[in-house]
Amino acid sequence: MSSPDDRPAGHGGISRRRLFGAVGAGAVAVGAGAALGRLTAPDAVAAEHSEVVPFRGGVQAGIVTPAQDRMHFAAFDVTTESRDELVALLKKWTQMAERMTAGLETTEGGAVDGAEYRPPDDTGEALDLDACQLTLTIGFGPSLFVGADGADRFGIADKRPAQLADLPKFTGDALDPARSGGDICIQACANDPQVAVHAIRNLARVGFGTVALKWSQLGFGRTSSTSTSQTTPRNLFGFKDGTRNVKAEEPAALAEHVWAAPLDGQLWMAGGSYLVARRIRMLIEPWDRTTLHEQERVIGRSKGSGAPLGERDEFDPLEFEAKGAGGKPVIDEDAHVRLASAEALGGIQILRRGYNFTDGSDGFGHLDAGLFFIAYCRDPQAQFVPMQQNLARNDALNEYIKHVGSAVFAVPPGVGDDGYWGSTLFA
Numbered sequence: 001m002s003s004p005d006d007r008p009a010g011h012g013g014i015s016r017r018r019l020f021g022a023v024g025a026g027a028v029a030v031g032a033g034a035a036l037g038r039l040t041a042p043d044a045v046a047a048e049h050s051e052v053v054p055f056r057g058g059v060q061a062g063i064v065t066p067a068q069d070r071m072h073f074a075a076f077d078v079t080t081e082s083r084d085e086l087v088a089l090l091k092k093w094t095q096m097a098e099r100m101t102a103g104l105e106t107t108e109g110g111a112v113d114g115a116e117y118r119p120p121d122d123t124g125e126a127l128d129l130d131a132c133q134l135t136l137t138i139g140f141g142p143s144l145f146v147g148a149d150g151a152d153r154f155g156i157a158d159k160r161p162a163q164l165a166d167l168p169k170f171t172g173d174a175l176d177p178a179r180s181g182g183d184i185c186i187q188a189c190a191n192d193p194q195v196a197v198h199a200i201r202n203l204a205r206v207g208f209g210t211v212a213l214k215w216s217q218l219g220f221g222r223t224s225s226t227s228t229s230q231t232t233p234r235n236l237f238g239f240k241d242g243t244r245n246v247k248a249e250e251p252a253a254l255a256e257h258v259w260a261a262p263l264d265g266q267l268w269m270a271g272g273s274y275l276v277a278r279r280i281r282m283l284i285e286p287w288d289r290t291t292l293h294e295q296e297r298v299i300g301r302s303k304g305s306g307a308p309l310g311e312r313d314e315f316d317p318l319e320f321e322a323k324g325a326g327g328k329p330v331i332d333e334d335a336h337v338r339l340a341s342a343e344a345l346g347g348i349q350i351l352r353r354g355y356n357f358t359d360g361s362d363g364f365g366h367l368d369a370g371l372f373f374i375a376y377c378r379d380p381q382a383q384f385v386p387m388q389q390n391l392a393r394n395d396a397l398n399e400y401i402k403h404v405g406s407a408v409f410a411v412p413p414g415v416g417d418d419g420y421w422g423s424t425l426f427a
């Protein structure tokens with residue numbers, strides 16, 4: 001396979017998305033030239049203002065990469081019973097993903113330079129768009145390892161990490177099976193929705209006969225910062241979200257809470273992580289009829305500044321012991337930030353990387369809107385599960401939200417120079 005940085009500027013085929021043409025030199029500084037290098041957290045941060053986020057590296061891009069503004073998340077079921085066909089698809093996907101994240105078509109000249117009487121190799125809707133910091137991150141669900149009937153589907157049952165267990169049912173869950181689970185997920189994040197959708201569409205297209213799309217979700221605005229270089233965005237309740245997130249610039253916290261380590265049990269996962277996705281409906285109509293005072297009590301922070309209640313600035317520490325009038329806690333006992341905090345959970349933290357969504361109306365006069373919550377952690381059972389149990393049982397926010405979709409995936413480490421998506425698993 002020709003790698004993106006082998007390509008001369010202005011090569012014969014359409015160089016998808018102006019990558020080697022009009023875009024300024026600074027924009028590709030950590031792009032094509034570094035595309036085959038190893039991605040570390042500092043690399044990912046350095047890529048923030050570039051057009052291209054390196055695809056290969058020690059960890060997958062799209063985890064600590066500064067969160068892009070748009071997302072298309074897809075979950076697939078594997079329809080073949082052949083391990084060889086599955087591995088062949090993962091190799092093909094890797095080639096395509098490396099090219100698309102570099103701002104190229106899925107194959108050289110794929111959209112319009114191929115044979116006239118064959119379907120094109122690239123669907124074409126991202127021609128003329130640049131890479132837009134596209135990242136593609138793959139994950140493997142529990143059902144890929146062991147089928148519902150207990151079958152070792154692809155000879156990898158003994159490689160299923162203990163951390164990759166199905167999530168338990170939480171109080172209040174109203175999960176739609178059609179929006180839950182999946183054998184494989186691909187998270188596409190970019191600063192242009194068309195670039196993210198193009199990537200998922202083309203991966204799904206070549207997967208025909210080997211995988212089938214189970215569900216997908218578009219997200220239109222990030223709800224977290226994953227780097228101190230980013231400002232904190234707002235969720236659909238109007239609150240800054242991501243203030244106290246684990247950030248790319250915190251290697252010790254990432255090592256403790258996000259990256260799987262060799263000693264965690266499955267060597268093939270070292271340098272990987274676990275992704276929990278929850279489609280959370282936000283009942284925005286009742287929320288919008290709630291007073292500002294109540295909204296801030298429910299979250300535990302000021303809506304305008306994002307500061308903890310009782311404090312001035314967004315990044316001021318949360319004073320959970322502080323008492324106000326009548327000796328009542330300034331941050332309520334059932335405020336969201338208290339119940340989700342490391343202080344309340346014996347030190348547990350997760351890296352949040354979610355997106356706002358709206359998907360039309362629910363047929364009853366309400367917007368189907370909410371938060372597509374994505375968390376990365378080292379062990380969902382020991383981190384996400386107790387955190388969500390505490391929230392599901394006690395959070396004041398529960399009056400205004402409903403969890404309607406759920407999935408968990410093992411996200412393998414980054415792709416090395418000669419590797420492919422999942423090569424450490426299928427080696």
Ligand SMILES: C=CC1=C(C)c2cc3[nH]c(cc4nc(cc5[nH]c(cc1n2)c(C)c5CCC(=O)O)C(CCC(=O)O)=C4C)c(C)c3C=C
Nearest residue numbers: 235239240241242243244280337340341342371387388401
């Ligand atoms: C299980 C984990 C979490 C779910 C599910 C969740 C849903 C959810 N959160 C908000 C809004 C906010 N969350 C904030 C902080 C926050 N949330 C979680 C975890 C989950 N949230 C954590 C770990 C934290 C940080 C807690 C801390 O240590 O302070 C905030 C405050 C800003 C911030 O720090 O990010 C907001 C706002 C919504 C609307 C929502 C479901 C729709």
Ligand SMILES: [Fe+2]
Nearest residue numbers: 241336337340
């Ligand atoms: Fe939250």
